[in-house]
């Protein structure tokens with residue numbers, strides 16, 4: 001593995017500001033963001049109720065005086081209630097899945113896209129990408145922020161993009177070989193699938209030029225990284241983000257891989273106890289609460305990410321002094337990430353409820369036998385729907401699978417069960433059995 005001189009792994013000078021300089025920038029941008037948020041009815045109402053003005057914020061620490069924002073606040077204001085810019089100034093929309101079939105819509109102005117491209121460029125450079133490289137993007141392109149976000153970051157650096165998009169593993173491998181791609185961008189589980197297919201096809205890794213992988217969008221472990229890097233000789237880095245805040249580019253590992261550096265000149269990070277909503281001491285697990293302080297179209301204040309992680313401070317050998325986060329250790333809600341797609345059990349329940357005779361007793365079983373998530377939805381059906389005709393049962397199963405697909409965008413395998421098969425619970429029903437074991441360590 002080549003040793004990179006870290007001084008070349010900085011995209012712009014703001015990345016190596018001192019803590020005091022970062023705080024000064026954060027203060028100015030936070031006040032400006034509050035001013036901008038006054039045009040959003042949701043925030044204006046909250047500020048009025050709390051008698052808050054931009055002048056009430058006298059330091060970054062005063063951020064705790066500001067209201068929190070949750071996914072359901074965004075949902076209640078679907079699609080564009082959080083817009084803080086004129087509709088004609090919007091140049092792009094993306095979306096993220098939620099508890100209902102409707103996504104949360106995120107809007108970007110030209111300046112937001114510019115900012116986002118730079119944020120992605122920063123973590124790509126930090127992880128070793130260079131302008132002469134070719135990068136294969138195997139993320140979905142569409143409402144999901146992964147594909148376009150990374151695509152623009154790569155172009156910003158001046159590297160070449162192969163926009164392969166997600167899926168079709170054979171074609172991914174062909175392109176990796178034929179285009180001599182230096183880097184791969186996708187979810188960690190898909191990277192592992194590609195690596196295992198390379199191994200299964202007995203392709204000599206020396207036929208590839210792959211040296212780097214930029215992986216994110218879902219939880220993964222150090223073990224997965226080791227397996228991946230034992231199959232193909234690459235250096236893989238982790239990157240984190242979420243649509244509501246901007247998309248990928250909120251934080252990312254540098255080549256030293258000592259946690260994901262937050263881009264603190266554009267985001268203010270808090271780590272709170274999800275129950276008391278009080279800050280946890282550094283080094284302890286808590287829920288990340290993130291404010292975006294440079295966005296125009298949809299700035300967001302104190303967004304409860306529901307992602308549980310640990311924050312670390314201290315200067316990294318790469319020269320950055322920004323806060324770093326551990327891997328995402330878990331969630332403070334019940335959201336599942338299946339093959340990179342966010343889904344709530346309630347979405348599956350919604351699908352089942354729409355079919356007479358299915359539900360209310362169901363169970364979602366998640367496994368990762370190899371590298372990709374497999375999901376079985378076991379559902380009890382009403383005795384009136386039971387039939388000894390195979391065709392009836394197959395039709396019912398297909399109907400349920402297609403409603404789940406319509407609501408969640410995922411093809412899940414449905415297993416029909418006779419009444420009273422599933423265990424009954426006296427307290428909370430255990431609807432989800434997650435055997436994937438993907439959140440085991442936290443570096």
Ligand code: DLL
Pocket residue numbers: 096097144145146215216217218219220238239240241242243244247248249305307327328337342
């Ligand atoms: O997944 C943005 C993204 C795309 C990040 C590509 C990195 C690469 P959403 O679809 O809104 O946005 O999902 C956000 O995904 O709250 C986390 O729970 C999870 N997540 C994202 N990155 C990581 C990561 C994108 N590196 C949700 N490790 C977040 C663990 C991650 N979980």
